[in-house]
Amino acid sequence: MNTIALWTATIVATLIFIAGSYERLFRIPKWFENPPHSFGLINQQTKNSSKFWIPLQISFLLSFITTLITNWTLPAVRLYLLFTLASFLLVAIPTATYFVREILAFAKMSADTPATPELLKRSKTWLTWTTSRNLLQLISLLTLIMALKALYK
Template identity: 65%
Template sequence: MHLLSLWTATIAAAIVFLAGSWERIFRMPHWFADPPRSFALIAPQTKHSARFWIPLQLTFLGSFITALITNWPQPQVRPYLLMALVCFMAVTIPTATYFVKEIIAFSKMTEDTPRTPELLKRSRTWIVWTTSRNILQFISFLLIVWALFNGYY
């Protein structure tokens, strides 16, 4: 059971990382190409994104918690899972408290919203920090892979 749970968590972490990276590389540049005019691209994708991301994150969280519980007795695996948990929380908490709030605010802006230096700075900050989320997702994925590798030996 402990290896199956690690495999499940690894696959879920890979999907989270790949989907987040795909969105960052292919969608977000369009969203932030010409703020606030380009923000109109965000709203139509919000419901679709929520229907995708919420179940995916819950699947990852469930599989990760299962992997953590079933592998807790294994000292060669536990540190990697705990470090992955730290990375996951470093993504989840800011997402819930900052990123979602900001993207909803951007999506509600109309084309005639003033293109102020503050708005441009907010949008650049959002992009930079969202890139850090992708990096943390990748690190979390690698840590779970290492836990899986160490779970075999």
């Protein structure tokens, strides 16, 4: 069971990293191409995105909790899982408290909202900091891969 759980968490983390990187490279730049005019794209894509991201995140969370429980007695594996947990929390907490709130605020803006320096700074900040989420997703994936490697030693 511990091996299956760890493989499942690793596969789901891989999907999260690939999908997150794809969004960051190809979708999100279009959202911020010409704020606030381009913010209309956010509304079009976030409804479909939530149908994808919410189940994927729940799948990761369930498989990771199972992995943590079933591998807790293996010190070498546990260490990597704790690093994965830290990375996951460093993504989840800011996403819930900042990124989602801001992207929903951007999505609600009409195209004729003035592109004030404050708005441009907010959008640039969001765009810059969202890249850190992709890096942390990569760290989570790599630490899960290292946990798999430790499991097979």
